[in-house]
Amino acid sequence: MAIPSPSYSITIRVESPTGPRSTTALVSAVGDTGAAVTGIDVVESTDTGMVVDVSANARDEAHVEEMRLRISSMEGFSVRYVSDATFLMHLGGKLEVKPKVNLRHRDDLSRAYTPGVARVCLAIAARPEDARRLTIKRNTVAVVTDGTAVLGLGDIGPAAAMPVMEGKAALFKQFGGVDAWPVALDTKDTEEIIRIVKAIAPAYGGVNLEDISAPRCFEIERRLRAELDIPVFHDDQHGTAIVVLAALINALKVVGKRLEDVRVVISGVGAAGSAIIRLLLKQGARNIVGYDINGAVCSSKPAPDENWAWIAEHTNQGGVNGTVREGLAGADVFIGVSAANILTGADIATMAEGAIVFALANPNPEVDPLEASEHAAVVATGRSDYPNQINNVLAFPGIFRGLLDARAVSISDDVLRAAALAIAEVVSDAERNANYIVPSVFDTEVAEAVARAVVEVVRTEREESGEELPPTGALPLGLGTAR
Numbered sequence: 001m002a003i004p005s006p007s008y009s010i011t012i013r014v015e016s017p018t019g020p021r022s023t024t025a026l027v028s029a030v031g032d033t034g035a036a037v038t039g040i041d042v043v044e045s046t047d048t049g050m051v052v053d054v055s056a057n058a059r060d061e062a063h064v065e066e067m068r069l070r071i072s073s074m075e076g077f078s079v080r081y082v083s084d085a086t087f088l089m090h091l092g093g094k095l096e097v098k099p100k101v102n103l104r105h106r107d108d109l110s111r112a113y114t115p116g117v118a119r120v121c122l123a124i125a126a127r128p129e130d131a132r133r134l135t136i137k138r139n140t141v142a143v144v145t146d147g148t149a150v151l152g153l154g155d156i157g158p159a160a161a162m163p164v165m166e167g168k169a170a171l172f173k174q175f176g177g178v179d180a181w182p183v184a185l186d187t188k189d190t191e192e193i194i195r196i197v198k199a200i201a202p203a204y205g206g207v208n209l210e211d212i213s214a215p216r217c218f219e220i221e222r223r224l225r226a227e228l229d230i231p232v233f234h235d236d237q238h239g240t241a242i243v244v245l246a247a248l249i250n251a252l253k254v255v256g257k258r259l260e261d262v263r264v265v266i267s268g269v270g271a272a273g274s275a276i277i278r279l280l281l282k283q284g285a286r287n288i289v290g291y292d293i294n295g296a297v298c299s300s301k302p303a304p305d306e307n308w309a310w311i312a313e314h315t316n317q318g319g320v321n322g323t324v325r326e327g328l329a330g331a332d333v334f335i336g337v338s339a340a341n342i343l344t345g346a347d348i349a350t351m352a353e354g355a356i357v358f359a360l361a362n363p364n365p366e367v368d369p370l371e372a373s374e375h376a377a378v379v380a381t382g383r384s385d386y387p388n389q390i391n392n393v394l395a396f397p398g399i400f401r402g403l404l405d406a407r408a409v410s411i412s413d414d415v416l417r418a419a420a421l422a423i424a425e426v427v428s429d430a431e432r433n434a435n436y437i438v439p440s441v442f443d444t445e446v447a448e449a450v451a452r453a454v455v456e457v458v459r460t461e462r463e464e465s466g467e468e469l470p471p472t473g474a475l476p477l478g479l480g481t482a483r
Contacts, residue, residue, distance in 0.1 A: 025074065064082060353377075
């Protein structure tokens with residue numbers, strides 16, 4: 001059930017009479033619709049009338065219209081207009097480019113641009129690896145999408161995906177100090193996407209694939225990882241899996257169970273579901289059954305694609321069949337990355353004692369969190385208006401901060417696992433409880449902890465493989481060092 005949210009934060013400008021109870025009546029009328037009134041301001045006042053701004057959080061657009069009609073029906077009141085804080089935030093986009101250097105006089109210009117810049121260009125031409133040191137490549141990530149799987153909205157296209165990509169880039173900067181830029185591609189062709197990303201790669205130190213539909217996303221990621229010398233990370237897969245593992249580690253501690261002993265039911269085996277399964281298996285899970293729209297994933301069924309076939313081979317060793325609702329009976333953990341409202345509280349009641357429910361479909365989860373909490377010991381969602389939000393922002397800024405700092409050329413499963421463990425450990429034993437299994441997205445310690453863990457793993461992998469740190473050479477004339 002939807003509740004008022006800051007994502008529908010609106011201000012209604014109202015012409016009002018001057019009576020002593022005018023503002024009280026206005027607040028009461030808005031509040032009676034179920035809105036959360038956050039402020040009231042008189043912006044104009046005369047002896048004959050006032051103009052009043054009422055700010056409130058609504059449930060959805062229909063709720064906003066209900067408020068407008070309610071106010072308009074009151075004698076002596078009329079609505080001038082309604083403004084939406086979310087749309088106002090997006091006017092003109094959410095990003096800008098700012099230079100890191102001052103261009104105050106001719107000498108600055110001659111060094112930053114022509115003729116001095118030519119010397120730097122020639123240095124990179126002679127040693128291409130120096131681009132990591134002498135250009136924005138050392139701290140820049142491409143956020144690449146084709147707009148085919150945007151949030152819970154589906155295939156809405158690259159232009160409509162841009163607000164999400166801008167938001168992603170802003171989060172990269174805010175939480176990881178990483179300069180990220182949206183790259184929205186007007187093509188759904190797998191080969192063309194691979195070709196374009198390879199062509200633009202020289203300008204970037206990493207690639208974050210975002211909101212690309214399955215199963216195409218698997219092939220795109222696999223090929224780019226094999227053909228590029230920079231890390232490629234599909235956040236819908238691995239970012240989600242990392243935060244789920246971190247949350248599950250702490251949730252299991254709350255209920256006193258071990259990952260290797262619990263039975264895990266996963267609804268949804270697309271990009272996020274498959275990555276969650278792979279990471280849970282790497283962490284030691286032994287009993288996982290995945291479900292799609294046709295029921296349990298098992299080796300006795302024909303595989304629609306390679307990813308599904310891999311899941312069938314590595315999970316459901318008991319050959320369980322049937323629906324996800326049937327599979328929940330006696331299960332210890334439910335993880336949903338599928339569709340809204342496929343379960344009820346009664347379904348959760350069939351789970352084992354001390355059940356853990358992660359209902360992560362957005363914007364509406366697989367089961368009402370309030371209903372689930374009546375039967376489960378720990379409940380998490382993807383929403384910010386309930387406890388235990390499983391939010392990828394806990395993962396990707398720190399991961400790329402670490403990858404860039406370590407000058408990584410690839411990303412391994414060990415890096416993903418280390419990131420999850422780092423997030424889990426930010427929540428101390430004293431803090432951990434059923435309503436606090438992951439840290440706040442605003443906890444600055446999270447990205448720092450994840451980055452440190454990633455750097456350590458990358459350096460260990462490099463030492464074990466005998467791989468040398470990518471060379472950067474010395475600056476001309478011996479001015480400065482490479483590292």
